[in-house]
Amino acid sequence: xxTRLTLSLDAMGGDNAPQMVVEGVDIALARLPQVDxxxxxxxxxxxxxxxxxxRVKGVSQxxxxxxxxxxxxxxxxxxxxxxxxxxxLAIDAVRAGEAAGLVSAGNTGALMAMAMFxxxxxxxxxxxxxxxxxxxxRGESVMLDLGANVECDADNLVQFAVMGEVFARNxxxxxxxxxxxxxxxxxxxxxxxxxxxxxxxxxxxxLPISFYGFVxxxxxxxxxxxxxxxxxxxxxxALKTAEGTAMLFGQFLxxxxxxxxxxxLGGLLARSALNTFRMRVDPRRYNGAVLLGLDGICVxxxxxxxxxxxxxxxxxxxxxxxxxxxxxxxxxxxxxxxxQRTPRRAAAG
Amino acid sequence: xxTRLTLSLDAMGGDNAPQMVVEGVDIALARLPQVDxxxxxxxxxxxxxxxxxxRVKGVSQxxxxxxxxxxxxxxxxxxxxxxxxxxxLAIDAVRAGEAAGLVSAGNTGALMAMAMFxxxxxxxxxxxxxxxxxxxxRGESVMLDLGANVECDADNLVQFAVMGEVFARNxxxxxxxxxxxxxxxxxxxxxxxxxxxxxxxxxxxxLPISFYGFVxxxxxxxxxxxxxxxxxxxxxxALKTAEGTAMLFGQFLxxxxxxxxxxxLGGLLARSALNTFRMRVDPRRYNGAVLLGLDGICVxxxxxxxxxxxxxxxxxxxxxxxxxxxxxxxxxxxxxxxxQRTPRRAAAG
Numbered sequence: 001x002x003t004r005l006t007l008s009l010d011a012m013g014g015d016n017a018p019q020m021v022v023e024g025v026d027i028a029l030a031r032l033p034q035v036d037x038x039x040x041x042x043x044x045x046x047x048x049x050x051x052x053x054x055r056v057k058g059v060s061q062x063x064x065x066x067x068x069x070x071x072x073x074x075x076x077x078x079x080x081x082x083x084x085x086x087x088x089l090a091i092d093a094v095r096a097g098e099a100a101g102l103v104s105a106g107n108t109g110a111l112m113a114m115a116m117f118x119x120x121x122x123x124x125x126x127x128x129x130x131x132x133x134x135x136x137x138r139g140e141s142v143m144l145d146l147g148a149n150v151e152c153d154a155d156n157l158v159q160f161a162v163m164g165e166v167f168a169r170n171x172x173x174x175x176x177x178x179x180x181x182x183x184x185x186x187x188x189x190x191x192x193x194x195x196x197x198x199x200x201x202x203x204x205x206x207l208p209i210s211f212y213g214f215v216x217x218x219x220x221x222x223x224x225x226x227x228x229x230x231x232x233x234x235x236x237x238a239l240k241t242a243e244g245t246a247m248l249f250g251q252f253l254x255x256x257x258x259x260x261x262x263x264x265l266g267g268l269l270a271r272s273a274l275n276t277f278r279m280r281v282d283p284r285r286y287n288g289a290v291l292l293g294l295d296g297i298c299v300x301x302x303x304x305x306x307x308x309x310x311x312x313x314x315x316x317x318x319x320x321x322x323x324x325x326x327x328x329x330x331x332x333x334x335x336x337x338x339x340q341r342t343p344r345r346a347a348a349g
Numbered sequence: 350x351x352t353r354l355t356l357s358l359d360a361m362g363g364d365n366a367p368q369m370v371v372e373g374v375d376i377a378l379a380r381l382p383q384v385d386x387x388x389x390x391x392x393x394x395x396x397x398x399x400x401x402x403x404r405v406k407g408v409s410q411x412x413x414x415x416x417x418x419x420x421x422x423x424x425x426x427x428x429x430x431x432x433x434x435x436x437x438l439a440i441d442a443v444r445a446g447e448a449a450g451l452v453s454a455g456n457t458g459a460l461m462a463m464a465m466f467x468x469x470x471x472x473x474x475x476x477x478x479x480x481x482x483x484x485x486x487r488g489e490s491v492m493l494d495l496g497a498n499v500e501c502d503a504d505n506l507v508q509f510a511v512m513g514e515v516f517a518r519n520x521x522x523x524x525x526x527x528x529x530x531x532x533x534x535x536x537x538x539x540x541x542x543x544x545x546x547x548x549x550x551x552x553x554x555x556l557p558i559s560f561y562g563f564v565x566x567x568x569x570x571x572x573x574x575x576x577x578x579x580x581x582x583x584x585x586x587a588l589k590t591a592e593g594t595a596m597l598f599g600q601f602l603x604x605x606x607x608x609x610x611x612x613x614l615g616g617l618l619a620r621s622a623l624n625t626f627r628m629r630v631d632p633r634r635y636n637g638a639v640l641l642g643l644d645g646i647c648v649x650x651x652x653x654x655x656x657x658x659x660x661x662x663x664x665x666x667x668x669x670x671x672x673x674x675x676x677x678x679x680x681x682x683x684x685x686x687x688x689q690r691t692p693r694r695a696a697a698g
Contacts, residue, residue, distance in 0.1 A: 074538065137600050147533050150541050184496050184585040189423065192499050192582060217589025221597035233541060234583055236533040238590045240566025245594040248570035249630065251486050253602070256619070256626035263622030270606055270615025277605035281598065 011041030013106025024310030101297030136223025362455025373659030450646030485572025
C-alpha cells in the first residue's frame with residue numbers, strides 16, 4: 001500500500017488487554033509500517049505500556065475513556081450505555097471516517113449490536129455474519145456465520161453466501177471462489193428447511209457465483225470449497241470443535257514424542273519440521289474474525305488471544321482497508337442485486 | 350462373559366460389504382471368541398468368503414437374501430419394501446429374540462426407520478438418537494445425537510441426556526457421568542430455545558444425574574464432560590468436523606516429517622511412538638454408533654469403514670449385549686421416570 005491508513009483499536013477489550021493490544025500493535029508494525037493507530041482506553045494504563053513500546057507510541061494516539069463494556073454485559077445494555085466505552089468510541093471513529101477500520105477483542109454480542117447501530121448494514125443485507133479464514137488440506141478457506149446469528153433462515157444463508165464470495169475474492173484473492181452450504185449429507189434429501197431452500201435459491205439463481213452444493217463437516221478441513229456457509233450456531237460449534245480437536249492432537253503428539261528416549265531423540269531431530277507443523281496449525285495465525293455486512297471494516301479478535309493473535313487481527317483489518325474491501329463489497333452487492341433482477345437470457349434468444 | 354451370544358449382521362450394508370463384514374468378524378473373533386453370527390445377505394457372495402475365513406465359517410450361519418437397501422433409498426421406501434432385505438432380516442432376528450443385537454453398515458435413515466418399526470421405542474423415549482464414543486484429552490466421552498434428528502426440541506434433548514447417561518454408565522463404566530449440552534457459550538444467555546429450555550429442565554429436575562451445564566465445541570476434545578448432548582444436525586457436523594480436522598493434522602504432520610532428511614530421520618526414530626499416536630486417533634477405533642432409545646441393541650457402522658472398523662462395531666454390540674445394556678436402560682428409565690414423578694422432599698420435611 002502506498003498511503004498511510006489509520007485503524008481504531010478497542011484497547012481495553014479481551015482477557016489480556018491492554019497489554020496484548022499494545023504488544024500486538026508492536027508485532028504488527030514489523031510487517032505493516034504504514035499504519036497509524038487510535039487507541040481507545042484507560043490512559044493511565046496505556047501510557048506506561050507505550051513507554052515500553054516506543055515504536056507503537058510513535059504511531060499511536062491515545063483517546064482516554066474510563067468506560068469498558070464487560071464480557072458479560074448484554075448487547076442491549078451495551079447499546080444503551082456503551083457509547084463512550086473503549087469499544088463504542090473505536091466504532092465511532094470508523095463511522096466518523098477518522099479510521100479505516102477497527103479491531104476489538106471485547107464482547108462479541110455488544111460489538112455486533114453497537115457496530116450495527118453506528119455503522120449500519122450494507123444494502124440488501126439483513127444481519128451481519130462473522131467470518132474467518134482457516135487452514136485446509138488445499139490451502140485456506142472462509143467460513144461464516146460463526147455465531148452472530150443463532151437461528152438463520154434461507155435468505156440469511158443466501159446473503160452469507162454472497163458476502164463470503166466477495167470476501168474470498170477480496171481477502172483470499174481467489175478469482176471464482178466455490179461456495180458450499182454445510183449440511184449433514186451431500187444429497188438434497190437431508191438437512192433442515194433453511195439449508196434446503198438456500199441451496200435451491202443458489203442453484204436457481206442467476207447470480208454469477210460458483211455454487212458447489214452441500215458439504216459435510218469433514219469437508220471443512222479437506223478444503224472442498226472456498227467458502228463454507230452455515231448458521232451461527234452450527235458454525236460456532238464447528239469452528240470450536242476443530243480448535244478442540246487441534247488441541248487434542250497437539251497433546252497426543254507431545255505425549256507420543258516424550259514416551260521413550262528414542263521418541264524424544266526423534267522429536268529433537270525433527271524439531272524444526274515439527275515447529276513448522278505447529279505454526280501451520282497455530283490458531284493465533286487465524287485469529288481475527290470479520291463482521292461482514294456492516295458498512296465499515298470491523299474485525300473481532302478472540303477474547304483470550306495473546307499479542308501475536310491480536311497482531312493477526314490487525315493485519316486482517318489493514319489488508320481489508322488497504323484493498324478497499326468496503327467499497328468492493330458495496331460494488332459487488334449492487335452488481336449482484338442487478339443480476340438477481342435481470343433474468344438470464346434464454347439460450348435461443 | 351460366560352455364555353455364548355448371537356449377533357445378527359447385515360452382511361451387505363456398507364461400501365466394502367460383504368468382504369469387510371466377513372473379515373471384520375474374523376478380526377473380532379480374535380478378541381471375542383464366545384459369539385455366534387447370523388449373516389444376512391447374498392449366499393453366492395458370502396460362501397466363497399467364508400471358505401477363505403474358516404474361523405468365521407465355524408461360528409456363522411448364512412441366511413440368504415437377494416434384497417439390499419441401497420444407500421440412496423429413502424427411509425419411507427425402505428420401510429415399505431425392505432422387510433426382506435439383509436438389513437430388514439437382521440433387525441427381525443433381534444426382534445424375534447434369535448440375536449442379542451445387530452450391526453449394519455448400511456443406509457442410516459433406513460436402518461433407523463426399520464429398527465424403530467420392528468423393535469419399537471423404549472418407554473418414555475420419543476425418538477432414537479445416534480451415540481458414539483470419541484477420544485478426549487481426559488479419556489473417552491459419548492456424544493449424541495449424531496444425525497438421527499435434524500431438529501430437536503427441549504424434550505428430545507432431555508431424553509438424549511438421560512439415554513447418554515445410562516450409556517456412559519453401562520458402556521464406559523463410569524459411576525456418575527457428567528452431562529453437558531452443546532452450545533455457543535457457557536453462559537445461560539446464549540443459544541436457541543431448545544438448549545436453554547433443556548438446560549433449565551435438567552437443572553431443575555430431581556433426576557439423579559449429574560448435569561454440568563453448557564459446553565462449547567472445544568470442550569468436546571477437552572473431555573470437559575462425559576456425555577455431550579446436542580441435536581442431530583449440530584452433532585453430525587461437529588463429529589465430522591473433528592474427523593476432518595484429524596485428517597488435516599495427519600496430512601500436515603506427514604508433510605512435516607518428510608520435509609528434510611533430518612525430519613525423516615527423526616520420524617524414523619520416533620516411528621513406534623508415532624504409530625501409537627496414530628492408533629490413538631484412528632477413527633476406525635471409534636467406529637460403531639449406537640442407536641439409543643430402541644428396545645433392542647442396534648449398532649450402525651460407518652458405511653465407508655474397513656474390516657478393522659467393522660470389528661469395532663461388532664465389539665460394541667457384543668459389549669452392550671454381554672452387559673445386558675437393554676435391560677439396564679429399561680430399568681434406569683423406569684427408575685428415572687419414578688424420580689421425575691416423586692417430588693424431592695423439602696429440606697425441613
